[in-house]
Amino acid sequence: MKELSVFIDESGDFGETRDTRDYYLVTFVFHDQDEDISENTRKLENSVKESGLDIEYIHTGPVMRKEGIFENYSLDERRQLLYKMFNFVMKCPIVFCTIAIKRKEASDRVQLSGKLGKAINQMLSEHMDFLKVFDKVIVYYDNGQRELGSILNAIFSIQLSNVEFRKAEPQKYRLLQAADFLCAIDLLKIKRDENRLSKGEKQFFYKPNELKKTFVKGISKKRM
Structure with a gap:
């Protein structure tokens, strides 16, 4: 059986959003079992452990913003974590796609x-x-937002008769962390294209074109 x-x-x-640019x-993220x-x-x-970093969940947003468990890690250490996740994504046999909705239209x-x-x-049909x-x-989602969970359940169930839903914790599934990483990079791409990266986001990348040439260009090879 293919899963x-x-x-x-x-x-x-x-x-409701106050910033119509949101x-x-x-x-x-799709993975053939x-x-x-x-x-x-x-x-x-092993790479994370060998770096002396005690991290179970590489959560891209907090890594970049130095939040939560990442607040005591240096910029170099946090960049290491992001590159480790990037390398993991690039080497894994996965493909992905991202849907982006302009909040000024919703x-x-x-x-x-x-x-x-x-x-x-439309994405499923394509x-x-x-x-x-x-x-x-098998659809894995952490049910972080009930509205989205309900939409996913309804649309997948209509389009596919062989679908099963599982609530999953990102700490236990590296590919959920990969989805988090890819989603974060796609958001950064949008903000970069619209020239509105935050000061902290700009400082995270040592070179002006590092985000575009390394991360954005890299993950484009994984798009469906």
């Missing part, structure tokens, strides 16, 4: 729900030839 795992992460929330992003990633995972975890929960539903439905190869599709 496909879909790992999902989001950026943004359903509350976006709501949802990233989908016939492609073993245990060695990739082992190398990532300023409240109802509008955002409607646009997300249409965008997710990739149906790929999805139909699999006997079973």
Whole structure:
């Protein structure tokens, strides 16, 4: 039986936004279970330990913003973590896509729900030839936002008769962390293109074009 795992992460929330430049992003990471990633995972975890970093969950946003458990880590150490996740993503047999909704076009929960539903439905339709190869599709989401969880459940269930949903903790699934990383980089790409990266985001990257040439260009090879 061929199984496909879909790992999902989001950026943004359903509350009303005061900044019309904001976006709501949802990233989908697709992994064919016939492609073993245990060695990739082992190398990532060993690399983190060998660096002397006691980190279980590489959470890209807090890593860059020096928040939570990352507040006592230096910039170099946090950059190391981001590069380790980048290398993990690039070496893993995965593909991904990201849906981005402009909040100026969806300023409240109802509008955002409607646009997300249409965008997710369109994404699945566009990739149906790929999805139909699999006997079973397992969707992993941490249910961080109930509205999104309900939309995912409804749209996937309509489009696929062989889908199963599992609530998953990012700490236990490296590919959920990969989805978080890819979602964060796609958001940074949007902000860079619109010339509105924060001072902290600019300082995180040592070279002006490091974000574009290394991360944005790199992950483009993994897009569906």
